[in-house]
Amino acid sequence: MGSSDSDDLFEVIGPDGSADPALDPGLPQGTLLAMLRAMRRIRAIDARMMMLQRQGRVSFYGECRGQEATPVAFAFATELTDWIFPALREGAIMLVRGFGLDSYLAQVYGNDLDELRGRQMPSHYASRSVAQVSWSSCIGTQVPHAVGAAWAAKLRGDRTVTVGFMGDGATSEADFHVAMNFAAVYRAPCVLCCQNNHWSISVPSDRQTASSTFAKKAVAYGMPGIRVNGNDVLALFRVASEAVERARSGGGPTFIEAFTYRMGAHSSSDDPSRYRDQRDVDEWARRDPVAVFERYLTAKGLWDAERGAALGAELDAEVLEAVRRVESHGPPAVLTMFDDVYAERPWHLEEQRQQIQNEDQRGEDG
Amino acid sequence: MAVMNIIQAVNDALRLEMRRDPSVLVMGEDVGKFGGVFRATVGLYDEFGPDRSIDTPLSEGGIIGTAIGMATYGLRPVAEIQFADYIFPAFDQIVNELAKLRYRSGGQYTAPMVIRAPCGGGIRGGHYHSQSPEAYFIHTAGLKVVMPSSPADAKGLLISSIRDPDPVVFFEPKRVYRGRPVEGRITPWDQDVPEGEHTVPLGEAALLREGRHVTLATYGAMVHESVEAARLVAKEGLEVEVIDLRTLWPVDVEALVGSVKKTGRFVVVHEAPRTCGFAAELVTLVSEKAFLHLEAPPARVTGWDTPFPCTLENDYMPMTPRIVDALRRTARF
Known part of the structure; x- marks a missing residue:
């Protein structure tokens, strides 16, 4: 596989849940079930967070619904020493790589449990403990960082691989071009993955490019471009594993287009009914990555409706309990606002920190 | 050396x-x-x-x-x-x-x-x-x-x-x-x-010339125009204290404020355009921290608010004559 024709779509699981034995990565049962659990867990978190956003308890949320296969496949295809540079819909990779749920949800709330100290909007997950680098909201800017970090690892002789994610809209940004170009010129050990979910807020992917696929853009930069069914976790796992291995063994970067669909809104602030046809959404719902994978596991005799319902109940309870614990935390202390601007606080930040402290005291006196 | x-x-x-x-x-x-x-x-x-x-x-x-x-x-x-x-x-x-x-x-x-x-x-x-x-x-x-x-x-x-x-x-x-x-x-x-190891700490300005009448803060190429201007006006008895900021941010605010408290007069020279240029911040800092010591309006000698011209660049940049003029005006105010 890894077809030279980047218009082809690589798939493992068929619509009925069957898999071509020649393409099936043959993962052990435990791994398969862990992958399903990870996908369902992300979905359970998203559902709860969207509900809490509607209740006004969470300020903003960007859900991953319909695109869970990509973060889960990459989490399983990478080692913990590999670095992840997520975009909006891959933040949950770090959950799959072992980051705690309470600390993860604290990054949604930005409270005093949040190790990002409330500095980021929700859905901008990061932690050094799992080598996941902090993302800005500016589109595509993290892709050159993923390339630079991979390049640095190569210069140092480390075996680290980096993975940089983006959406289809990001391929229109200058940073996409420079990242692809630098990655290929220096053969940086990285995997750059574009989740083509067909929408950049309200603009469809055919307004981002006139190319027949995003994957074929890689060809001009001088690296493999692979187009994979983004709703097929086994196909993604195979493609991601091969790309990571190619990077690790000195074979240079790979560009992967994960062909998928954004089932939800862009974010909690968006209303997609204003710009897209519900029939398209319904059509893609039949290809839901969780349902497809469950059909595969059912066909293998590893899954059934009863186990599905039990897992759902277990995950809902886990998330609800975590939310309860996380919501008991308050905002970070005001004075922490002046930390981490520089390694040490310069005079002007000391001065401003003192000023806000004086204002607080006046408020209390008054 | x-x-x-x-x-x-x-x-x-x-x-x-x-x-x-x-x-x-x-x-x-x-x-x-x-x-x-x-x-x-x-x-x-x-x-x-x-x-x-x-x-x-x-x-x-x-x-x-x-x-x-x-x-x-x-x-x-x-x-x-x-x-x-x-x-x-x-x-x-x-x-x-x-x-x-x-x-x-x-x-x-x-x-x-x-x-x-x-x-x-x-x-x-x-x-x-x-x-x-x-x-x-x-x-x-x-x-x-x-x-x-x-x-x-x-x-x-x-x-x-x-x-x-x-x-x-x-x-x-x-x-x-x-x-x-x-x-x-x-x-x-x-x-x-200095040969070999030589560091200059960030955040510390350099006092290039002591003076008691006017404080002049500048940096980069305009340091040299400013030192020359200070030398020229010294002949008229005007003693200018010239500070090379070196680190622009975080700026050495103590050096600036300390000097202005001594001289009571403040001139900033930089090549960049005037509006919202660094001089605006420096003048504000000095006004906030040494207002009662000021005896003249602080002066900005800067590039003009135009794109940088090619042929007329020496008329754009704040060269020595303009600095001399600002020093005299500030001293006489």
Whole structure:
């Protein structure tokens, strides 16, 4: 596989849940079930967070619904020493790589449990403990960082691989071009993955490019471009594993287009009914990555409706309990606002920190 | 001690730091084999090879974007932007990524790196080889901004910048790269530069000339115009205290305020345009912290609020006669 024709779509699981034995990565049962659990867990978190956003308890949320296969496949295809540079819909990779749920949800709330100290909007997950680098909201800017970090690892002789994610809209940004170009010129050990979910807020992917696929853009930069069914976790796992291995063994970067669909809104602030046809959404719902994978596991005799319902109940309870614990935390202390601007606080930040402290005291006196 | 010009001092600093710390590397357009269009990285390719003296594709955004990734991973890149005028394709990477990485990650990730960029006019370079964009970066929380005016400071400040835990934008005044203006002509540097280890701490201004009548704060190439202006007005009995800021941000506020409290009069000189230029911030700081000591309105002697002209550049930049005039007006007010 890894077809030279980047218009082809690589798939493992068929619509009925069957898999071509020649393409099936043959993962052990435990791994398969862990992958399903990870996908369902992300979905359970998203559902709860969207509900809490509607209740006004969470300020903003960007859900991953319909695109869970990509973060889960990459989490399983990478080692913990590999670095992840997520975009909006891959933040949950770090959950799959072992980051705690309470600390993860604290990054949604930005409270005093949040190790990002409330500095980021929700859905901008990061932690050094799992080598996941902090993302800005500016589109595509993290892709050159993923390339630079991979390049640095190569210069140092480390075996680290980096993975940089983006959406289809990001391929229109200058940073996409420079990242692809630098990655290929220096053969940086990285995997750059574009989740083509067909929408950049309200603009469809055919307004981002006139190319027949995003994957074929890689060809001009001088690296493999692979187009994979983004709703097929086994196909993604195979493609991601091969790309990571190619990077690790000195074979240079790979560009992967994960062909998928954004089932939800862009974010909690968006209303997609204003710009897209519900029939398209319904059509893609039949290809839901969780349902497809469950059909595969059912066909293998590893899954059934009863186990599905039990897992759902277990995950809902886990998330609800975590939310309860996380919501008991308050905002970070005001004075922490002046930390981490520089390694040490310069005079002007000391001065401003003192000023806000004086204002607080006046408020209390008054 | 050795006599060096600023280019040689920058080169010396880079070479010493690359020898000291294997994680330091230089990268940029033409910096490798060729040694840089101003020759600042000459010889580094031969000594350290193509992996540490890196010729990059022609892409300022790519240079800075990938350097941020390198620095985040643990290297110490010194990225050259060939002319400060070309820094804007990388502006988003510098302002939104580099400057905010430590903050947005709660201190977990940082990208300590240096961006070197020749700046300023005086070489007949027109709009796009002459600008002084320091104010944009001073305005951005999370960046340090440095501009030396002499070879010894260029070396000492660059070494400190490379070792600094925060990202530093290091502007080099190209007009005085190879000499300083004396009586209207650029003459070779005669300043001794310490050989080997030499650091100048960030955040400390240099007092170039003591005086009791007017405080003049400046930096970069305009230091030399200002020193000359101070020498000229001294003949009239006007004693000007000249402060070379060296580090623009965080600025040495104590040096400024202390001096203005002594003189009661304040003039700022810089090449960059006036409106929202760094002088505006310096005048405000002095007004806030030494208002009752002021005996005259603070004066700004700056580039005009026009794009940088080519033929008329010496009328655009605040050269000695304009500085002399401002000093006299401020002293007589």
